[in-house]
Every structure is written in structure tokens, then in C-alpha cells.
Amino acid sequence: MENINQLLQVRREKLEKVRKLGINPYPNRCKRTHKIGELIEKKDKFLESGEKIIIAGRLNAMRRQGKVGFGNVSDDTGKIQIFVRKDNVGEENYEIFKLFDLGDFMQIEGDCFVTRMGEYSVRASMVTMLGKTLLPLPVVKEKVVDGKVERYDEFHDIELRYRKRYLDLLLNPEVKDTFVTRSKMIKSMRDFLDARGFVEVETPILQPLYGGANARPFVSHHNTLDVDLYLRIALELYLKRLIVGGIERVYEIGKNFRNEGMDRTHNPEFSMIELYQSYADINDMMELTEDMVLHIAKEVLGTEVIDFLGTEIQLKKPWCRAAMLDLIKEETGFDAADFDFVKIKAFCTEHEIEIEPTAGPGKLIEEIFGVFVEPKLIQPTFVIDFPKEVSPLAKEKPGNPLLTERFELFINGNEYGNAFTELNDPLDQRQRLEAQSKLREMGDAEANVVDEDFLEALEYGMPPTGGLGIGIDRLVMLFTGNTSIKEVILFPQMKPEE
RNA sequence: GGGCCUGUAACUCAGUGGCAGAGUAUCUGACUUUUAAUCAGAGAGUCGAUGGUUCGAAUCCAUCCAGGCUCACCA
Numbered sequence: 001m002e003n004i005n006q007l008l009q010v011r012r013e014k015l016e017k018v019r020k021l022g023i024n025p026y027p028n029r030c031k032r033t034h035k036i037g038e039l040i041e042k043k044d045k046f047l048e049s050g051e052k053i054i055i056a057g058r059l060n061a062m063r064r065q066g067k068v069g070f071g072n073v074s075d076d077t078g079k080i081q082i083f084v085r086k087d088n089v090g091e092e093n094y095e096i097f098k099l100f101d102l103g104d105f106m107q108i109e110g111d112c113f114v115t116r117m118g119e120y121s122v123r124a125s126m127v128t129m130l131g132k133t134l135l136p137l138p139v140v141k142e143k144v145v146d147g148k149v150e151r152y153d154e155f156h157d158i159e160l161r162y163r164k165r166y167l168d169l170l171l172n173p174e175v176k177d178t179f180v181t182r183s184k185m186i187k188s189m190r191d192f193l194d195a196r197g198f199v200e201v202e203t204p205i206l207q208p209l210y211g212g213a214n215a216r217p218f219v220s221h222h223n224t225l226d227v228d229l230y231l232r233i234a235l236e237l238y239l240k241r242l243i244v245g246g247i248e249r250v251y252e253i254g255k256n257f258r259n260e261g262m263d264r265t266h267n268p269e270f271s272m273i274e275l276y277q278s279y280a281d282i283n284d285m286m287e288l289t290e291d292m293v294l295h296i297a298k299e300v301l302g303t304e305v306i307d308f309l310g311t312e313i314q315l316k317k318p319w320c321r322a323a324m325l326d327l328i329k330e331e332t333g334f335d336a337a338d339f340d341f342v343k344i345k346a347f348c349t350e351h352e353i354e355i356e357p358t359a360g361p362g363k364l365i366e367e368i369f370g371v372f373v374e375p376k377l378i379q380p381t382f383v384i385d386f387p388k389e390v391s392p393l394a395k396e397k398p399g400n401p402l403l404t405e406r407f408e409l410f411i412n413g414n415e416y417g418n419a420f421t422e423l424n425d426p427l428d429q430r431q432r433l434e435a436q437s438k439l440r441e442m443g444d445a446e447a448n449v450v451d452e453d454f455l456e457a458l459e460y461g462m463p464p465t466g467g468l469g470i471g472i473d474r475l476v477m478l479f480t481g482n483t484s485i486k487e488v489i490l491f492p493q494m495k496p497e498e
Numbered sequence: 499g500g501g502c503c504u505g506u507a508a509c510u511c512a513g514u515g516g517c518a519g520a521g522u523a524u525c526u527g528a529c530u531u532u533u534a535a536u537c538a539g540a541g542a543g544u545c546g547a548u549g550g551u552u553c554g555a556a557u558c559c560a561u562c563c564a565g566g567c568u569c570a571c572c573a
Contacts, residue, residue, distance in 0.1 A: 005542095006524075006541075006542060007508060007524060007542085010524065010525070011524095061533075061534090063532045063533060063535050063536095064532095064535095065529055065530070065531080065532060065535075065536090066528075066529040066530060067529085067530045068529090068530040068532080069530095070531075070532045070533065070535080071531085072533080073542075081532085081533070083531075083532085085530060086530070086533090087530075102523080102553095115531050115532075115533090116531045116532090117531065117532065117533070117534085119531090119533065121531095123507090135508080136508055136509085136523065136524075137508090137509090137523095138509040138510085138522095138523085139508090139509065139510095139522060139523050140509080140510095140522095141522070141534040142533095142534070143533085143534045144533095150534085150544075151534095152510080152521090152522075152534060153509055153510040153511090153521080153522055153523090154509090154510075155509065155510085156510085156567065157505095157509085157510090157565090158565070159505095159564070159565045159566080160509095160565095162565095171509095182524095207523090213573065214572090214573065215572075216572090234573095258572075258573095260571075260572045261499095261570085261571050261572055262572095263568090263571090263572085264567090266572065267573095273509090286541085291501070338530085354570085366573090376502095390573085403542095415573065418573065446572080446573090469573095471573095494565090495563090495564070495565085496566070497563090497564070
């Protein structure tokens with residue numbers, strides 16, 4: 001406490017000194033002519049021409065040496081050494097230079113040159129304060145050893161990094177890289193869909209009913225209407241209304257909210273893309289998924305093979321397609337194709353798989369799959385033929401009333417996407433939602449509710465449609481080599497302090 | 499929610515019952531080509547919080563708070 005006061009005190013005093021010199025430490029204008037990256041990129045040109053340039057950035061290192069000082073200044077394109085000499089900037093300006101602290105924003109007017117030690121630098125003819133910082137930034141020092149950057153005293157306390165993400169971004173360059181990659185991926189996804197005639201839309205986040213997934217919602221309240229509203233748990237039901245409305249290809253990229261546990265692949269709010277394509281089915285969705293992910297990988301990473309922490313993930317088409325029941329049989333030798341509840345239950349008990357009171361054979365099959373098969377699906381795999389019982393929005397598989405035309409995409413043992421040949425039979429859909437509703441009454445808090453408005457829309461007619469949802473955060477994790485979802489969400493959910 | 503682990507200076511960390519420590523950062527002094535600058539000196543702490551054991555607690559015990567990993571939960 002005393003200590004931070006002391007550190008604060010010093011900076012505030014310097015701030016006052018700057019003001020006393022008649023200088024505004026937070027000026028309205030700056031005069032940057034070049035970004036640092038440009039100086040580095042066209043080094044020869046700037047060295048040859050000796051032209052006047054003005055850069056601006058944060059001061060992140062300072063080596064003062066009496067009447068001369070070397071600093072490192074960085075902007076979002078790079079970092080460069082500055083050289084400030086009393087004889088060059090003049091006595092008055094040098095006094096100002098002395099009032100800079102690490103972290104302050106600085107404008108440097110000068111020209112490029114190479115120091116005696118061979119470092120490409122900017123020789124200042126004038127420095128200007130663009131903004132004084134009052135709190136000291138943690139200091140991370142770097143040294144190049146054998147061409148590799150070694151960093152000292154890195155800012156890596158995980159809690160601090162997430163709570164003060166601005167510091168994390170400033171001090172850990174790879175963190176910024178992750179979020180830049182994320183941005184590029186989403187842009188690339190948009191480009192891909194836009195080029196195929198998809199229309200991007202925004203649907204309500206505050207909804208009078210929630211649906212489209214099995215999950216518990218967050219509840220809020222609208223004062224004027226005096227009604228409870230739910231934060232959406234999926235985008236599905238509103239996007240299908242738009243398919244009914246004749247937007248034949250539609251997508252939305254947005255946040256979903258699920259009031260459930262958090263771990264390294266779950267955050268209460270997370271980003272999804274959902275897309276729906278009229279006159280298409282599950283097979284079209286598989287091809288589209290392959291094409292889209294491959295497109296993003298090529299565009300953003302420039303590769304078809306991802307190296308995920310040493311595991312090679314091959315994205316080249318076609319990806320594996322396998323039926324859930326076949327995979328279970330392969331992995332365990334257990335054949336559940338007859339949906340014999342007693343038999344399946346016995347298998348679960350034998351393998352200590354928890355059986356929820358509302359679970360039927362389909363739910364148990366999914367559980368068995370989750371335990372025995374999921375973690376083994378490392379290369380991209382479309383798992384198809386889901387039990388109808390756990391797929392209330394998917395169309396039945398022709399020839400087998402117990403299964404649906406649905407896939408989930410698995411990579412690296414995690415689920416990345418979910419798609420159906422969408423159920424467009426309004427009467428069937430009503431029955432399925434009502435069955436879900438019964439499960440709710442029996443205590444399944446994650447079962448769907450009956451959305452009459454959605455059912456009415458279906459009665460007006462939804463064309464045959466293929467739909468797909470992909471978890472964006474997880475895809476970013478895959479592309480950036482992160483094992484925690486918190487690393488790809490700028491401000492992940494944390495418990496409030498105190 | 500269970501198990502394991504972590505919390506000490508602004509940052510990174512040592513310290514396992516006997517005076518609260520180091521490096522960096524900060525401050526003072528020296529230094530007109532340094533680059534983890536260097537050299538000399540100084541200041542800086544509610545040892546996560548509360549309670550207990552003890553002559554004595556950062557250290558042992560209990561509870562709580564925050565975080566991490568993991569299991570459970572979770573499309």
C-alpha cells in the first residue's frame with residue numbers, strides 16, 4: 001500500500017513537472033507519419049534517404065546514460081530502438097525526455113540510422129509526450145540468445161492475465177496473436193458464406209422462451225413488460241423462422257449463454273455460428289463444414305494440416321464419417337443397435353456410467369459414446385446416426401425410426417459442431433417437443449420447452465433444410481494451439497474479487 | 499460439488515517454527531553508442547483473510563476468500 005503510493009507519487013510528481021514546463025501531458029493531437037513496422041520493413045530506404053519521420057508508441061525500455069539515452073518504443077506493428085542525445089534534441093527537450101517513465105506514450109521525430117553496436121534505430125531530434133501513465137506496467141525484459149528471444153520476469157500469473165487482459169495483451173505478444181487469428185478466422189468464415197449467397201442476420205438474445213439446445217438458461221426480467229426473458233442458449237429456432245420466411249441461406253455469428261459449469265472447454269457465454277440452407281440436407285452440411293474449415297485454415301494459417309501441440313490434425317477432405325453405434329461397437333464390442341433398454345442399462349451400470357432417471361436407451365447410448373469413443377476421435381470425424389431420443393429437432397433417418405440424420409463433428413476428442421437434416425414436419429416436431437416437455441416435468445432441467453410460435457411457423461411451411469452449428473471458441477483453440485477456452489475469450493468469466 | 503496444488507514488494511520468485519529476502523521496476527549519484535546497459539547507494543511488505551497452537555507463526559492447525567489442474571456436471 002505504502003509502496004504503490006510511493007510509485008504513484010513519483011509519477012504524479014513527474015506529471016506536475018511536465019505541466020509546469022507548459023506542456024500538456026495528454027495532448028489532443030499527434031503527428032505520426034510512419035508506423036514502426038514500416039520503418040523495419042523498408043530499412044534500407046529509410047537509411048539511404050535519411051528522411052524525417054515521426055513515430056509514436058509506448059516506451060517499454062530505457063537505458064539512460066547521462067546525456068544520452070536509449071529506449072525501446074513499440075506500436076502495434078513492432079518495436080524499435082530510439083536514440084536520444086542531449087546535443088541532438090536540445091537542452092529543453094532533453095529535460096522533457098527525462099520525465100518519461102516506462103509505459104508512457106511518446107512521439108519521436110527524427111531519422112533512421114544504425115548505432116555503433118549495429119542496431120537499427122531512430123535518432124530523435126525531438127520527443128513529445130503523448131500520454132503519461134500513472135501506474136507502472138510490469139516489466140518484461142527480453143534478450144536474444146542464439147536468434148531466439150528469451151524473456152525474463154514474464155507476466156504470466158493466470159488470474160492476473162485474465163482479470164487485467166489489457167496488461168496481458170501488452171506484455172505477452174502471443175496473446176495478441178491469438179486474438180488477431182480469431183478475428184481473421186471469423187472474417188474468413190464470413191467471406192466463405194457470403195460468397196455462397198448466405199445472408200447474415202441478428203436474432204434476439206433476449207427471448208421469451210429459449211430453445212434449440214439442451215441447456216439451462218440465464219433468466220432476466222423486463223420491467224416495462226413485466227415479463228421474464230431468457231438469454232438465448234442457441235440461435236436455432238429464430239434462424240429457422242427466417243428459413244420459413246424465405247431467406248434460403250442464412251447465418252448468424254453470436255453469443256449463446258448457458259447457465260452451467262465452467263471448465264477448459266466451457267464458458268457461460270460462448271460464440272457460435274449457426275447456418276441454415278434450404279433444399280439441403282445433412283450430406284450438404286458435411287461438405288460445407290469440410291469446405292469452410294479448410295477454407296479458414298488455408299486462408300488464416302496457410303495450411304491444411306494443423307499442428308496442435310504436437311498432434312497432427314489433417315483437414316484435407318474427405319473427413320471420416322462413422323455411425324455412432326458402429327463406433328461404440330468397434331471400441332467396446334457392445335452392440336446397442338436394438339435399443340434394448342435393459343441390456344444397455346446393464347452395460348452402463350457395469351461401466352459405472354451414471355444413469356439419469358429420465359434417460360431412455362438413446363440417451364444412454366450417447367453417454368456410452370461420450371465415455372468410450374469421444375476422446376479417441378482425434379482426426380476430424382463426422383459422427384452420424386444419432387438416437388432420435390436425443391435429437392428432437394432432427395429429421396428421422398429413412399429406414400430407422402430410432403435414429404436421425406444428424407452429425408456431430410469431433411476433432412481432438414472434443415465436439416466442434418452439430419448438424420441435422422432439419423425436421424420440417426410440424427406435427428412430428430410438436431410431438432418431439434412435447435416429449436421433451438414431459439422430460440422437463442420429470443426433472444430434466446435441460447430439456448426443451450414447447451415453443452408454440454416456432455411450431456406455428458413450421459405449420460406455415462419450412463422447406464427441406466440442412467442446418468449446422470459450430471463452436472467458434474473451440475475452433476479458435478484448435479487453430480491457435482490453446483487448451484483452455486479462457487485463452488481465446490478476451491474476458492472470460494471469473495468470480496468477482498472480494 | 500470432490501481430490502490435488504497455489505497465494506510473500508508493482509512484476510517474477512526464494513524463504514518449512516527464531517530480525518521479512520533476491521532479481522527486475524522505483525528513487526539518489528556517476529556515465530554522450532546502450533540493448534536483460536553498467537557501477538555505487540536508498541526506499542519499498544496487512545507474507546490472501548480470520549481464528550487457534552506456541553515463549554515465538556510467512557512457516558503448524560482450522561475456517562474462509564481467490565485462482566489453477568483434475569474428476570463430476572455440461573451438446
